[in-house]
Amino acid sequence: MKRKKIKIIALLFGFGTTVYAQQAADTTSHVFSLQQSVDYALQHQTSIIDAQYSEQAAEQKVKEIRGIGLPQITGDLDAKDFIQLPTQLIPAEFFGGPAGTFIGLKFGTKYNATGELDASQILFDGSYLVGLQAAKVYRELSQKATQRTKIEVAEAVTKAYYSVLVSQEQLKLISANLVRLETLQNETKTMHDNGFAEQIDLDRIMVTYNNTAVEREKIERLIQLSDALLKYQMGMTQDQQLTLTDSLGAVDFTPIAESSGKFNYSNRIEYSLLQTQLKAAQLELKKNRFDYLPSVALYGSVSEQAQRNEFDVFEPNKTWFATQLIGLKVGIPIFDGFQKHFRVQESAIGVLQAKNNLHALEQSIDFQLSNAEINLQNATASLGIQKKNISLAQNVDDVAKKKYEQGVGSNIEMITAETSLKEAQTNYYSALYDALIAKIEFEKSEGTLVKQK
Numbered sequence: 001m002k003r004k005k006i007k008i009i010a011l012l013f014g015f016g017t018t019v020y021a022q023q024a025a026d027t028t029s030h031v032f033s034l035q036q037s038v039d040y041a042l043q044h045q046t047s048i049i050d051a052q053y054s055e056q057a058a059e060q061k062v063k064e065i066r067g068i069g070l071p072q073i074t075g076d077l078d079a080k081d082f083i084q085l086p087t088q089l090i091p092a093e094f095f096g097g098p099a100g101t102f103i104g105l106k107f108g109t110k111y112n113a114t115g116e117l118d119a120s121q122i123l124f125d126g127s128y129l130v131g132l133q134a135a136k137v138y139r140e141l142s143q144k145a146t147q148r149t150k151i152e153v154a155e156a157v158t159k160a161y162y163s164v165l166v167s168q169e170q171l172k173l174i175s176a177n178l179v180r181l182e183t184l185q186n187e188t189k190t191m192h193d194n195g196f197a198e199q200i201d202l203d204r205i206m207v208t209y210n211n212t213a214v215e216r217e218k219i220e221r222l223i224q225l226s227d228a229l230l231k232y233q234m235g236m237t238q239d240q241q242l243t244l245t246d247s248l249g250a251v252d253f254t255p256i257a258e259s260s261g262k263f264n265y266s267n268r269i270e271y272s273l274l275q276t277q278l279k280a281a282q283l284e285l286k287k288n289r290f291d292y293l294p295s296v297a298l299y300g301s302v303s304e305q306a307q308r309n310e311f312d313v314f315e316p317n318k319t320w321f322a323t324q325l326i327g328l329k330v331g332i333p334i335f336d337g338f339q340k341h342f343r344v345q346e347s348a349i350g351v352l353q354a355k356n357n358l359h360a361l362e363q364s365i366d367f368q369l370s371n372a373e374i375n376l377q378n379a380t381a382s383l384g385i386q387k388k389n390i391s392l393a394q395n396v397d398d399v400a401k402k403k404y405e406q407g408v409g410s411n412i413e414m415i416t417a418e419t420s421l422k423e424a425q426t427n428y429y430s431a432l433y434d435a436l437i438a439k440i441e442f443e444k445s446e447g448t449l450v451k452q453k
Contacts (some may be wrong), residue, residue, distance in 0.1 A: 029241040034161050037234055037244075038450075041157045042150055044235035051146040058142035062135040069128055073119045079313065080112045113313040115320075116303035123298055126290025134283045140276050147450075148269045153233065154450045155440060160230040162436040165248050167223045170429050174216045177422065181209040184401065188411075201411035208415055212422070253380045253435055263369060267447030271361055278354040285347040291340045292333060300326040365445070372438070372445040379431070379438040386428040393417070393424035 032040065042048060089102040097103065122128055185205045191197035231238055265271040304320040306313040333340070400417035403409025443449045 028239065029243075030236075031243045031245055033244075034158060034246045037161050037230070038154045038157050040236065041153050041234040045153045045233070046235055048146070048149050048153055048235075051149040055139075055142045055146050058139050062139050065131055065135040068131070069122055071119055071121045073117070076114070076116045076118075078112075078114045078116075081311070082108065082110050082112070085110070109307040109309050111306075111308040111311050111313055113306040113308075114303060115305075116301060118299070118301045120297055120299040123296040124293075125295040125297075126293045127287050127295075130283055130287040130290055134280065134287070137276060137280045137283060141273070141280070144269060144273050144276060148273065151269055151444070151450045155444055156233045157230065158440050158449070159437065160226065160233045161244065161246070162248075162251075162433070162440075164223065164226040164230055164244060165246065166429055166433050166436070167219055167226050168244075169248060169432075170425075171216065171219045171223060173425055173429075174212060174219060177418075177425075178209070178212050178216060181205065181212055181418070184414075185209050187405070196407075197411070204411055204415050208418055248432065248436075251436065251439070253376075253383065253439065263365070263446075265362055265365055268361075268365055268445075269447065271358070271365065274354065274358050274361055278351070278358060281347065281350045281354040285344065285351055288340065288343040288347050291343070294333070295331040297329045297331075298327075299329060300324075368445045372442040376435070376438040376442045379435040383428075383431045383435045386424070386431040389424045390421075390428050393421040397421045 030040070085106040085108050087104045087106055090105050091097075091099075092101040092103045093099045095103060185202070188197050188202050188205050192199065192202050227242065228238060231240065231242060236242065266275065301324070303323045305323070306318065306320050308318075312318060397414075397417040397420070400409055400414040404411060404414045440449070
């Protein structure tokens with residue numbers, strides 16, 4: 001019975017270990033669409049995490065600034081041992097001495113201790129009130145900086161994702177070409193063995209086959225590099241397995257219709273950032289103007305002091321001398337050498353610069369939109385032409401192969417057709433990648449690559 005129990009426990013332990021191992025393996029394997037890849041990157045990319053840390057730091061900065069307006073309380077405890085009491089000069093005539101002379105006397109006790117509690121509260125300070133508003137703008141700037149980083153990461157991930165898909169499609173096509181060339185090579189060898197083809201015909205096909213095989217190896221290595229780049233852009237470790245589910249056939253290259261209304265520049269994070277910077281410049285101007293106003297603060301202090309010739313200041317039932325006060329302080333700016341005046345002028349120019357930058361960005365966005373739309377239309381048109389060229393080249397290749405098999409076509413004609421087909425395929429995938437990049441650039445110019453919060 002004990003042996004059976006041991007076997008059962010061992011089996012259960014082994015089963016549990018297997019399940020755990022499978023679960024651990026599952027965590028390192030991902031099957032992602034493009035959107036899932038972007039979502040993963042938005043959670044794991046180190047640049048986004050760093051931007052989010054900056055956003056959290058900005059939030060703490062806002063709380064720090066807010067704390068300036070809360071009561072400020074400090075406590076001090078000061079204990080002194082006068083190794084030698086200070087000497088004060090007293091006119092000698094107070095003690096019957098000659099006028100104009102002084103007598104040095106020592107006053108006080110050897111040990112002194114003071115405990116003090118100070119409190120202050122801002123009642124009015126224009127700079128502080130504006131500072132609260134500026135703190136919120138600072139927080140907004142950090143949030144938009146994070147959004148800009150997300151857009152940059154989404155763009156990089158999307159381009160890397162499409163690069164992998166294009167390379168995979170190229171691999172499928174070139175593998176099919178290799179199979180076709182292998183069949184043709186076998187057929188030509190048979191014809192050569194039977195005396196119906198020359199050695200040079202066989203050699204030409206073998207050269208084409210070998211070149212195509214080398215090309216496939218290059219594409220296989222390119223897929224590995226593209227996959228590594230995609231993982232890097234996503235913030236994924238290289239040892240994890242990543243399978244892509246999207247297909248290039250699902251990509252919509254429909255020409256974008258011209259919008260009837262005016263483009264909303266705020267859709268672009270760069271413009272939104274400049275708008276926030278304009279707010280900051282306006283608040284800086286407001287703050288400098290508020291510096292002309294007085295500031296009002298309430299303060300109070302409670303302290304007790306002990307004076308002893310023996311070090312017994314902390315013994316109970318010994319006298320401490322208390323002092324209490326409360327005050328109201330009004331700071332009135334009178335003249336500072338026109339410093340405030342020039343600060344106001346400087347910040348006013350800063351506002352004008354921020355507005356000018358916004359206007360310049362509007363012009364830049366208008367150009368980018370027009371340029372991106374034209375590039376997308378051109379890339380789409382080129383892609384359509386290259387797709388037709390593949391079909392034509394395939395037809396030419398099929399006809400050349402049939403003519404060669406029937407003995408009415410030359411080997412050179414067939415190799416030329418094969419080379420033209422390969423060139424058409426290469427041009428097609430180059431045009432496809434260009435169209436994908438143009439699509440991404442257009443979405444980025446419209447501000448729709450990643451939805452803003």
